[in-house]
Amino acid sequence: MIGENSGGLTAEQTDRVVNIAMDLAREGRTDELTEFVRHGLPVDVMDAGGNTLLMLASYHGHADTVRALLALGADPDLRNARDQSPLAGALFKGADEVAVIxxxxxxxxxxxxxxARAAASLFGRRHLLPDRS
Incomplete structure (x- = not known):
């Protein structure tokens, strides 16, 4: 979650802010979401399932939101509580542009x-990933 320095918000208020931001990521509402981050929401904040804003934007195929979150410093390798990565999620959902980003x-x-390599193979998207070196 947000952490100890949440601007004087109660735990309930903090949870509400995180939930709103997660919904913005799911919906690809880039401008509103980036304002949350610019005003102090950690770019790698996680929901109760360990999903980050980047995970949700990636899974839902929002390329512009993914680009914006990465530009704000989002970690492309943070996995959720189920050990799923944003890249694997994008490949699973067929979000090829997001996978490339x-x-x-x-x-x-x-x-x-x-x-992600296994997901790409399973869903016919191996061309989106480089060969192992």
Whole structure:
């Protein structure tokens, strides 16, 4: 969650802010979401399931939101509580543009369970990932 320095918000208020931000990420409402981050919401904040804003934007195929979150410093390899990565989520959902953006940002195709590489293979998207070196 947000942490100890939450601007004097109660735990309930903090949870509400995080939930609103997560909804903005799911919906691809980039401008509103980036305002939350610019006003102090940690870019890698997690919900109760360990999902980050980047995870949700990636899974829902919002390329512009993914670009904006990465530009604000989001970690492309943070996995959720189920050990899923944003890259694997994008590949699972067929969000090819998002997968390319995440790879260009350095996302690890071999991290998580299942790995992005496994998801790409399963869903016919191996061309989106580089061969292992």
């Amino acid at each position: 995440l790879r260009e940002a350095g996302a690890d195709p071999d991290a998580g369970t299942p790995t």
